[in-house]
Each structure stands twice: as structure tokens, then as C-alpha cells.
Amino acid sequence: MKRLSMVQWLNSNTVLLSSVLQIGDSREINARSYVLAVQRQYEWFGGNEGEGAFPVFARSLPKLPVSAYVQTRRLNESPVLSVRSIHLIAVSTAAVVHIGSTSTIDADTRIKHIRQLSEPNIPFSLSLPQAAIRITKDG
């Protein structure tokens, strides 16, 4: 049996990008968030760029081998979990805030981060892309 969760006061500001704020019991939560974060020195976006698959998004997760079988016994001497107040500023990128009990939570986040700066002393107009230039950058 699972315990009862009691929270008197919850103050939450922002919940975004595949995050979950669940009040009450749940059975299964699956949260996924794939982020391509590009920061550029100049405000420039070249249309459909970045739509191809970066390896980090396709990569399968390593599986943790669990050899031992664990028989778990839970004795709930007190059936209640009680919290007076929760003050939350942000829940982001496939994160979960859960008041209540659950069976399975599965969350996965992939973040590809790229920063592009122009060379010092080169004017903005010259640092804009030329049609023929295409370089491959990935790690």
C-alpha cells in the first residue's frame, strides 16, 4: 500500500517543456524533452537549419544491469506524508513534481548546445553566412 500525501500550500510559478505537475496518484509518467540550444552573437536564423538528427538525440541509453533480485517489504507505520508548504519557481525540461504516489516514472532529456561567436574585429555583415559555406560541426 502506498501512503497518503498531504500538502497544505503549493505555490508554483512556471512549468514548461514536457514537465509534469501532478497532484494525486498516478500509475505511469513518461516525460521526454529533446533540446537544440543555439546561442549566437548576432540575431540570425537560417531557416530550416538544425533539422537533421544530431547523434545525441538518436543515441540509445546504456542499460544498468541489475543482477540481484531484491525482495522489498514496506511497513507504513504512519500512512501519511505531510508537508506544510512548497514554493517552486520553475519545473523544466521533462522534470516531474508529484504530490501523491505513483508506480513508474520514466524521463529522458537530451540537450545539444552550440555557441557561435564571430571573430573579433570582423563587421557583422561579413560574418553572415555565404551561400556556399557549409561546415560540419558535431561532437
Add this chain to the structure above:
Amino acid sequence: MNYTVINRDVQVGDIYLTAVTSSAIFLIGDADVINLSSAFDTPPESLIIGPLVPLTPKGS
């Protein structure tokens, strides 16, 4: 292996959290299975200094 947990009285006062992010969880309650992962791909080459060029993934 046998594992016994005795859950006694839990009473918490005030919780102040700035952020829960990137497949993290904040749970008040019980759970059976929790599986969380997050992968960050930020190698040194991800800082590109030079003319602004469109993003091209490897192999394309």
C-alpha cells in the same frame, strides 16, 4: 536479498525550491520504479568562433 523499509511519521515544514529540471523529480509520495536520464552534448567544439554558418549535423 530481503529489504525491509519501515516508514514512520513524516512531517515536513516549508520547502523552497528554485528549479527542478532536466529529467529530475520532486516526489512527495511513494513510487515503485523511477528511471531518469539526461544527456548533454556540449564538447569544446560546440563553441564556434568564425563566420556564422548554418548548423549541419554529422553525416549530412
